[in-house]
Amino acid sequence: MNRKYDVCVFDLDGTLANSLKDLAASCDASLALFDLPGHTLDEYRFFVGNGILNLIKNAMGEKAEDEKLLRSVYGTFNMIYEEKCLDNTHPYHGVTDLLTTLKDSGVKIGVLSNKADDFAKHIVGALFDSSLIDAVYGQRDEFPKKPQPDSLYAMLDELGCERERCLYIGDSDVDVITAKNGGVDFCGVEWGFRGYDELHGAGAETIVRKPGEIADIVLK
Numbered sequence: 738m739n740r741k742y743d744v745c746v747f748d749l750d751g752t753l754a755n756s757l758k759d760l761a762a763s764c765d766a767s768l769a770l771f772d773l774p775g776h777t778l779d780e781y782r783f784f785v786g787n788g789i790l791n792l793i794k795n796a797m798g799e800k801a802e803d804e805k806l807l808r809s810v811y812g813t814f815n816m817i818y819e820e821k822c823l824d825n826t827h828p829y830h831g832v833t834d835l836l837t838t839l840k841d842s843g844v845k846i847g848v849l850s851n852k853a854d855d856f857a858k859h860i861v862g863a864l865f866d867s868s869l870i871d872a873v874y875g876q877r878d879e880f881p882k883k884p885q886p887d888s889l890y891a892m893l894d895e896l897g898c899e900r901e902r903c904l905y906i907g908d909s910d911v912d913v914i915t916a917k918n919g920g921v922d923f924c925g926v927e928w929g930f931r932g933y934d935e936l937h938g939a940g941a942e943t944i945v946r947k948p949g950e951i952a953d954i955v956l957k
Contacts, residue, residue, distance in 0.1 A: 741957045742922070744898040745839055746889065748907035749850035749857055749875075750785060751929030753832050754864055758825040760785055763818040764796050767810050773800060782930040786909045788851040788882050789814065815853075822856060828864050829928055831948035836869045838952045847872040847892045851882045851911070871896060884911050886919035904955060908932075910939035924951060 750756045757778060764784075765775035776784070776796060784795035793811045794801040801807045836846055846869060850857045857875030872892050874880075880888040893903055905916040908929020913936060916923035925936035925944040936944050945951055 739957060740842060740844060740955055742844065742904040742955045743902040744845045744847060744893065744896050744904070745951070745955060746847040746849050746892060746903060746905045746921075748909070748912050748929075749848050749852060749861065751908035751931065752829075752906060752912075752926055753848065754826055754828055754860065756822070756826040756860070757781060757785070757930060759818070759821050759823070760792065762824070763814055763821050764792060766817050766821075767793070767814040768796060770813055771806065771810055773797060773810070785930060786851065786911050788876055789818075789853055789856075818856065822860060823863055826860060826864070829948065833865065833869075835948040835951055836865065838949075839955060840869055842952075842956050844955060845871045845896045845898065847896060848874070849883065849889060849892060849905075849915075850875045852876060884914035884918050886915060889915060889919040889921070904951075906951060908936070910935050913939035913941045924954060926951075 747753050761778050761781040768775055784792050790811055793807065793814055797807060797810060839846060848857065848861050848870060852875050854875030854877050858873050861870055861873045872895055874888050874892050876882055893900065900920045903921040904924055905921045906924045906926060908926050909931045913923055913925065923941055925941040927933050927944055927946045933944055
């Protein structure tokens with residue numbers, strides 16, 4: 738079968754998996770333990786995407802200027818999220834079928850997330866059969882967070898893929914910029930946390946509404 742891309746690299750939260758409820762619940766529980774106010778689910782849509790520490794900073798607001806308090810809330814979140822990260826998190830409808838179609842067609846699959854590496858690997862391993870995923874990179878100390886492209890480059894090296902043969906898929910402006918910085922093609926997904934307007938505003942030229950549309954793009 739002819740294909741336009743050899744590797745598809747997916748963002749995790751808001752792209753492959755709907756994890757917002759567990760992120761929000763874990764953050765609210767952490768804030769409450771320090772008598773800090775919680776937030777609505779819609780507010781959390783715009784707090785996530787730049788790593789856990791930035792999620793906590795966004796949720797704490799001005800209180801995050803207290804470095805000791807910030808570190809305490811951050812540590813508490815990690816403990817709570819370790820227990821709650823799979824309570825409500827699930828693949829978006831059609832995603833598993835998409836991954837299966839791509840793999841059956843010889844496409845390699847990578848997952849690239851700003852979520853801590855241990856959490857990213859744990860969640861991907863729980864939600865998807867290991868045969869579907871070739872590489873998972875969460876946030877690691879040796880790489881700067883997305884939208885810097887260093888981790889993307891490392892993943893493509895591991896998978897033996899040139900940049901022009903990679904399609905990067907995500908749901909936020911961070912993902913759009915990651916693809917631009919990395920010199921790879923991009924496809925935005927409307928079903929994620931941020932939606933069409935943010936993707937379009939960040940410069941995404943290709944945006945899909947359903948996972949199956951990605952297969953149509955890749956397998957030309």
